Amino acid sequence: MTLLVAVQGWDAQAWAARFQTLLPDVVVAVLGDDIDPASVRHVVCWRHTPGSLVQFTNVGVIFSLGAGVDHMISDPALPKVPLIRIVDPDLTNRMSEYVVMHCLMHLRQQRRYDAQARLKLWDDDRAQPAAQNVRVGIMGLGQLGRDAARKLTVMGFKVAGWSRSPRTVPELETFAGSAELPEFLARTDILVCLLPLTAQTRGILNKNLFKGLARDGRLGAPVLINAGRGGLQVESDILSALADGTLSAATLDVFESEPLPASSPLWIHPAVTVTPHNAAMSEPEAVAGFIVTQMARMAAGEQPDGLVDRASGY
Amino acid sequence: MTLLVAVQGWDAQAWAARFQTLLPDVVVAVLGDDIDPASVRHVVCWRHTPGSLVQFTNVGVIFSLGAGVDHMISDPALPKVPLIRIVDPDLTNRMSEYVVMHCLMHLRQQRRYDAQARLKLWDDDRAQPAAQNVRVGIMGLGQLGRDAARKLTVMGFKVAGWSRSPRTVPELETFAGSAELPEFLARTDILVCLLPLTAQTRGILNKNLFKGLARDGRLGAPVLINAGRGGLQVESDILSALADGTLSAATLDVFESEPLPASSPLWIHPAVTVTPHNAAMSEPEAVAGFIVTQMARMAAGEQPDGLVDRASGY
Numbered sequence: 001m002t003l004l005v006a007v008q009g010w011d012a013q014a015w016a017a018r019f020q021t022l023l024p025d026v027v028v029a030v031l032g033d034d035i036d037p038a039s040v041r042h043v044v045c046w047r048h049t050p051g052s053l054v055q056f057t058n059v060g061v062i063f064s065l066g067a068g069v070d071h072m073i074s075d076p077a078l079p080k081v082p083l084i085r086i087v088d089p090d091l092t093n094r095m096s097e098y099v100v101m102h103c104l105m106h107l108r109q110q111r112r113y114d115a116q117a118r119l120k121l122w123d124d125d126r127a128q129p130a131a132q133n134v135r136v137g138i139m140g141l142g143q144l145g146r147d148a149a150r151k152l153t154v155m156g157f158k159v160a161g162w163s164r165s166p167r168t169v170p171e172l173e174t175f176a177g178s179a180e181l182p183e184f185l186a187r188t189d190i191l192v193c194l195l196p197l198t199a200q201t202r203g204i205l206n207k208n209l210f211k212g213l214a215r216d217g218r219l220g221a222p223v224l225i226n227a228g229r230g231g232l233q234v235e236s237d238i239l240s241a242l243a244d245g246t247l248s249a250a251t252l253d254v255f256e257s258e259p260l261p262a263s264s265p266l267w268i269h270p271a272v273t274v275t276p277h278n279a280a281m282s283e284p285e286a287v288a289g290f291i292v293t294q295m296a297r298m299a300a301g302e303q304p305d306g307l308v309d310r311a312s313g314y
Numbered sequence: 315m316t317l318l319v320a321v322q323g324w325d326a327q328a329w330a331a332r333f334q335t336l337l338p339d340v341v342v343a344v345l346g347d348d349i350d351p352a353s354v355r356h357v358v359c360w361r362h363t364p365g366s367l368v369q370f371t372n373v374g375v376i377f378s379l380g381a382g383v384d385h386m387i388s389d390p391a392l393p394k395v396p397l398i399r400i401v402d403p404d405l406t407n408r409m410s411e412y413v414v415m416h417c418l419m420h421l422r423q424q425r426r427y428d429a430q431a432r433l434k435l436w437d438d439d440r441a442q443p444a445a446q447n448v449r450v451g452i453m454g455l456g457q458l459g460r461d462a463a464r465k466l467t468v469m470g471f472k473v474a475g476w477s478r479s480p481r482t483v484p485e486l487e488t489f490a491g492s493a494e495l496p497e498f499l500a501r502t503d504i505l506v507c508l509l510p511l512t513a514q515t516r517g518i519l520n521k522n523l524f525k526g527l528a529r530d531g532r533l534g535a536p537v538l539i540n541a542g543r544g545g546l547q548v549e550s551d552i553l554s555a556l557a558d559g560t561l562s563a564a565t566l567d568v569f570e571s572e573p574l575p576a577s578s579p580l581w582i583h584p585a586v587t588v589t590p591h592n593a594a595m596s597e598p599e600a601v602a603g604f605i606v607t608q609m610a611r612m613a614a615g616e617q618p619d620g621l622v623d624r625a626s627g628y
Contacts, residue, residue: 096469097422097469097470113590120574124595128595130597132407278439
């Protein structure tokens with residue numbers, strides 16, 4: 001029985017070594033090793049080449065190394081077996097670190113003070129809004145969105161959430177579906193997107209959506225923070241919304257094409273903060289531990305955590 | 315009966331107008347107006363010229379426009395009357411916004427990613443510590459320090475606090491006095507200073523203290539965040555500690571001399587973030603409301619909030 005590590009853009013050998021340590025009795029191989037394809041029962045997957053798993057006809061389960069599975073589902077030749085994604089408190093905490101930090105950086109005008117420091121300019125702003133004057137709207141109310149909402153609320157922000165299908169979250173104002181999207185956007189000064197990438201959400205962060213955001217906020221024009229997936233955003237629309245004042249600033253961890261090409265104007269746009277898709281990366285040890293735990297559960301006939309609904313795409 | 319606004323470096327006329335709106339039956343004057351000095355019963359004070367209040371012999375109470383009163387107590391000719399400082403939830407929340415944001419910016423290496431973006435360099439760090447791996451130590455456990463500690467704990471940091479005299483804070487590890495300072499420093503990766511400036515605390519953020527900070531932290535060398543008062547820090551020691559690796563970075567909202575002179579190397583030091591003493595500025599309306607409320611309490615014979623102990627200096 002073989003565990004196959006099908007990982008690109010992340011150190012496949014290091015992942016194989018981690019699993020070998022945790023599973024000394026299992027054969028661990030990386031994609032490309034000379035192994036019997038029929039022996040592979042488990043696959044650990046991160047941005048594999050589409051079609052490259054078709055030869056493994058005895059696979060029983062495929063694990064994603066991240067919270068998202070769009071990198072797997074986009075492969076039409078992916079074996080039709082259960083998919084498991086990482087659901088890990090460590091990953092959730094890290095996403096909330098990122099979201100809270102960037103909401104605060106917009107609230108507290110950190111980029112203004114960065115620019116002033118370069119000019120050695122001492123100029124405060126005695127009329128700056130407090131968190132309680134600023135409305136954050138979170139798109140996506142899974143584990144990540146709910147934890148970010150709770151922590152932003154502790155920091156004093158007025159927080160609401162939106163999801164495609166209705167969700168009830170204790171002590172959070174929620175909106176659902178396309179019918180309630182306009183009302184959600186109209187009360188949002190800082191839009192935080194944590195949606196999964198599916199056929200329904202691709203390109204949702206576009207000019208029409210930006211136009212629906214609050215025009216009466218204390219930050220001036222609204223702000224976009226996307227820490228979900230690059231495919232959710234239309235980058236040409238973000239740039240034109242920044243140019244015409246529909247948005248005042250954007251913080252982007254994800255991009256239509258990654259790594260972000262050097263030719264992208266986003267890199268050095270004064271109103272854009274770029275981070276290299278690392279808003280929420282679990283410690284590899286925690287991820288490997290989660291996967292091994294789910295393997296053991298499935299072997300014992302128990303329900304694993306993180307099981308993906310292929311129809312909804314997350 | 316006159317309320318005197320003795321404010322420098324902040325718009326005195328605007329403050330006078332605010333108080334006049336709230337107190338239509340009171341004469342509101344600014345320092346320098348042609349008034350009878352004997353009519354002044356209340357003074358609102360922010361960085362007045364030392365000695366300039368000596369003529370007001372009938373003053374009954376002096377209010378600071380901020381949480382600190384060192385700018386008043388440093389005047390040896392200050393009338394010997396009760397002093398009131400601002401104790402305001404809005405100001406407390408803003409300080410916590412600042413402290414949490416800057417702790418997160420150090421945790422998440424935001425300055426590294428800022429520098430990488432300028433180079434259009436896509437390079438993540440898959441071994442970055444989570445908040446739970448990083449220890450924040452807060453010096454000063456008044457209302458500001460306790461609120462910051464609570465919110466940093468929610469974000470996942472390991473938090474402890476130190477104060478000159480012992481304080482018990484629910485769910486917080488605390489240290490007190492010079493005897494426990496070494497133990498507090500040795501477990502601290504990010505040192506947040508929110509102390510008042512007194513004879514005992516002046517210059518406390520010096521080379522000897524920095525040398526006592528944790529050397530085994532996940533951030534590399536420890537980090538200093540000072541949002542208390544500039545007089546707490548020895549800036550030449552901060553610069554030499556950054557140069558020899560005793561500190562890896564510093565975020566400073568306050569300085570020995572303010573505004574920070576253009577000649578200061580802190581302005582453009584790559585490991586230093588400078589903000590213009592605006593970590594926690596209440597909305598002027600909230601401050602004016604607090605002061606008017608305390609005036610009414612004292613007129614009714616009640617104990618006001620924010621009464622300063624002159625002996626301890628806060």
